[in-house]
Amino acid sequence: MTAQQMRSPSREGVARAADKIAQLLPQTPLLEAEINGHTVWCKADSLQPIGAFKIRGAWHRLSDLSQAERAAGVVGVSSGNHAQGVAWAARRLGIRATIVMPVDAPQVKLAATRALGAEVVLYDRPGGEDRDAVASRLCAERGATLVHAYADPWVIEGQGSAGLEIVAQMQARGLDGPTRIVTPCGGGGLTAGLALACPDAEVIPVEPEGWDDVCRSLASGEIQRVAADAPPTACDALQTPATWPINFAVLQQRCKFGLVVSAAEVRAAQRWAFSVLHLVLEPGGAAALAAVLAGKAPVDGRTTIMLTGSNTDPASFAKVLQDDD
Amino acid sequence: MTAQQMRSPSREGVARAADKIAQLLPQTPLLEAEINGHTVWCKADSLQPIGAFKIRGAWHRLSDLSQAERAAGVVGVSSGNHAQGVAWAARRLGIRATIVMPVDAPQVKLAATRALGAEVVLYDRPGGEDRDAVASRLCAERGATLVHAYADPWVIEGQGSAGLEIVAQMQARGLDGPTRIVTPCGGGGLTAGLALACPDAEVIPVEPEGWDDVCRSLASGEIQRVAADAPPTACDALQTPATWPINFAVLQQRCKFGLVVSAAEVRAAQRWAFSVLHLVLEPGGAAALAAVLAGKAPVDGRTTIMLTGSNTDPASFAKVLQDDD
Numbered sequence: 001m002t003a004q005q006m007r008s009p010s011r012e013g014v015a016r017a018a019d020k021i022a023q024l025l026p027q028t029p030l031l032e033a034e035i036n037g038h039t040v041w042c043k044a045d046s047l048q049p050i051g052a053f054k055i056r057g058a059w060h061r062l063s064d065l066s067q068a069e070r071a072a073g074v075v076g077v078s079s080g081n082h083a084q085g086v087a088w089a090a091r092r093l094g095i096r097a098t099i100v101m102p103v104d105a106p107q108v109k110l111a112a113t114r115a116l117g118a119e120v121v122l123y124d125r126p127g128g129e130d131r132d133a134v135a136s137r138l139c140a141e142r143g144a145t146l147v148h149a150y151a152d153p154w155v156i157e158g159q160g161s162a163g164l165e166i167v168a169q170m171q172a173r174g175l176d177g178p179t180r181i182v183t184p185c186g187g188g189g190l191t192a193g194l195a196l197a198c199p200d201a202e203v204i205p206v207e208p209e210g211w212d213d214v215c216r217s218l219a220s221g222e223i224q225r226v227a228a229d230a231p232p233t234a235c236d237a238l239q240t241p242a243t244w245p246i247n248f249a250v251l252q253q254r255c256k257f258g259l260v261v262s263a264a265e266v267r268a269a270q271r272w273a274f275s276v277l278h279l280v281l282e283p284g285g286a287a288a289l290a291a292v293l294a295g296k297a298p299v300d301g302r303t304t305i306m307l308t309g310s311n312t313d314p315a316s317f318a319k320v321l322q323d324d325d
Numbered sequence: 326m327t328a329q330q331m332r333s334p335s336r337e338g339v340a341r342a343a344d345k346i347a348q349l350l351p352q353t354p355l356l357e358a359e360i361n362g363h364t365v366w367c368k369a370d371s372l373q374p375i376g377a378f379k380i381r382g383a384w385h386r387l388s389d390l391s392q393a394e395r396a397a398g399v400v401g402v403s404s405g406n407h408a409q410g411v412a413w414a415a416r417r418l419g420i421r422a423t424i425v426m427p428v429d430a431p432q433v434k435l436a437a438t439r440a441l442g443a444e445v446v447l448y449d450r451p452g453g454e455d456r457d458a459v460a461s462r463l464c465a466e467r468g469a470t471l472v473h474a475y476a477d478p479w480v481i482e483g484q485g486s487a488g489l490e491i492v493a494q495m496q497a498r499g500l501d502g503p504t505r506i507v508t509p510c511g512g513g514g515l516t517a518g519l520a521l522a523c524p525d526a527e528v529i530p531v532e533p534e535g536w537d538d539v540c541r542s543l544a545s546g547e548i549q550r551v552a553a554d555a556p557p558t559a560c561d562a563l564q565t566p567a568t569w570p571i572n573f574a575v576l577q578q579r580c581k582f583g584l585v586v587s588a589a590e591v592r593a594a595q596r597w598a599f600s601v602l603h604l605v606l607e608p609g610g611a612a613a614l615a616a617v618l619a620g621k622a623p624v625d626g627r628t629t630i631m632l633t634g635s636n637t638d639p640a641s642f643a644k645v646l647q648d649d650d
Contacts, residue, residue, distance in 0.1 A: 026355070028354070029353070031372065173351070275433070321640070
């Protein structure tokens with residue numbers, strides 16, 4: 001990791017990212033809904049062109065690269081949404097992109113990443129070569145820039161731009177910004193970005209069962225890792241082994257606690273989003289909604305729920321719709 | 326029908342409707358996508374709070390009623406989306422709403438209409454009492470105002486507000502307005518409204534097989550009715566027996582032709598919207614998209630596709646996702 005990547009992300013950086021992103025991507029809708037008698041605000045970043053918020057951080061990072069860096073290409077590591085974000089930004093900027101993806105990534109994510117013109121290098125998620133090691137090797141071989149999925153100040157700032165959009169959208173409707181943002185959390189890039197963007201809001205990360213390293217890290221005050229024998233989860237986008245210091249520095253200061261949701265709660269949230277919001281959400285993209293619907297997160301009239309991704313196989317989604325657990 | 330309802334809809338009326346609607350409902354997203362190598366613009370009015378564009382016309386109509394008219398209540402006729410639009414606007418304005426709905430309307434639409442506080446009166450679609458007769462009887466009994474689903478100048482103007490939003494959204498992205506708007510068409514309320522809103526755009530109505538009365542009316546120059554033995558269609562929202570003179574006067578002047586889509590083309594469009602746009606669309610809401618994907622409608626970089634509704638049963642949608650016809 002270069003010294004430049006080690007700078008701390010800042011609120012000013014979030015504002016600059018938001019300005020750049022506003023020139024390229026229209027605001028995603030902030031949908032009003034009612035849960036348990038309270039108005040909530042659902043930020044549908046699942047409607048970004050790549051079907052996930054990851055386009056924000058990738059664009060902020062890649063568009064800030066020098067001409068020399070652009071010429072040498074970029075390398076990303078991702079189960080699929082960051083992959084598509086990097087591939088999308090790279091194609092737009094004429095940069096060669098290589099993405100290290102797990103062999104068990106959803107087929108739709110692998111196909112979409114390739115369709116955006118990126119080279120995909122597969123690795124075996126459990127027990128295989130460490131994915132960060134694969135990426136570092138590729139960067140060294142090619143002189144390429146690593147675009148980490150969350151442990152990168154640009155990526156954190158870019159994801160935070162969603163928070164500034166939320167504030168502007170609530171103000172346009174006569175409300176002060178959010179009191180609270182409940183968000184799916186993998187490595188903590190989005191969570192840290194939202195915390196920087198909205199210093200007055202409580203920020204609550206939500207993780208799937210067995211992958212609650214951020215919850216435990218917040219509780220213990222030290223970065224914890226996911227257990228080596230962690231159970232499988234449908235939330236592939238939230239399957240990160242641990243957060244990194246650059247993220248945890250922000251989370252520890254701003255998040256009092258995290259929440260954990262079960263697989264059944266996530267499926268119920270996907271069905272609710274289908275019926276009430278008319279949106280397709282992938283499991284990981286529905287985790288924060290699941291926590292609110294299950295009554296685990298406090299709500300008031302200014303609570304905002306991040307809906308972060310929608311890249312799911314038709315067969316998997318059909319099965320969720322047909323379940324009634 | 327009162328003399329007041331017989332006034333012609335106007336472009337000024339569309340602009341006034343758009344102003345009223347902008348105070349209440351944020352713009353629905355205009356999503357950029359690529360079809361057959363061309364950029365297209367998808368207006369996701371399926372994301373309105375009731376899951377359909379019908380909220381527009383209903384709001385324009387009901388919010389213009391006098392205090393005396395409001396006190397006497399309103400009656401609507403609808404398979405479900407106009408029903409929810411009227412019920413939504415009525416609840417917001419404290420007006421009693423009664424909706425005449427077919428017994429075979431989708432369960433989600435019946436339930437949602439009742440959940441919005443409207444009284445639902447059922448009728449038997451094929452062979453039973455004429456639905457407009459049921460509604461007229463209720464209006465006479467109660468002194469209530471009929472809010473027709475499409476043959477009403479306010480309703481036409483209200484639906485047209487979507488067209489002004491499209492123009493504004495394209496201009497915000499550095500484009501002139503749409504060259505062409507392809508839209509699902511039932512009775513022709515939305516189609517006429519869009520034609521009034523966007524005088525420089527070609528407007529193409531799309532109907533499901535067997536329910537192509539507007540296509541045939543445009544071809545023959547006279548209002549044609551759907552055959553008495555019309556086949557069943559999944560596009561319940563487009564199942565209207567005929568357009569009315571108030572709509573046809575606009576359509577005849579502005580639409581050169583209409584297009585017809587098959588059930589399989591509609592299902593393919595629902596799957597495409599799921600995978601590419603990450604949106605839930607009901608069959609009728611996907612009809613215009615189906616025509617474009619099938620190569621039936623011409624496209625250029627400024628063609629806009631109306632996505633009009635998303636109220637579909639989970640089981641039906643799961644079946645569409647699992648089909649591969």
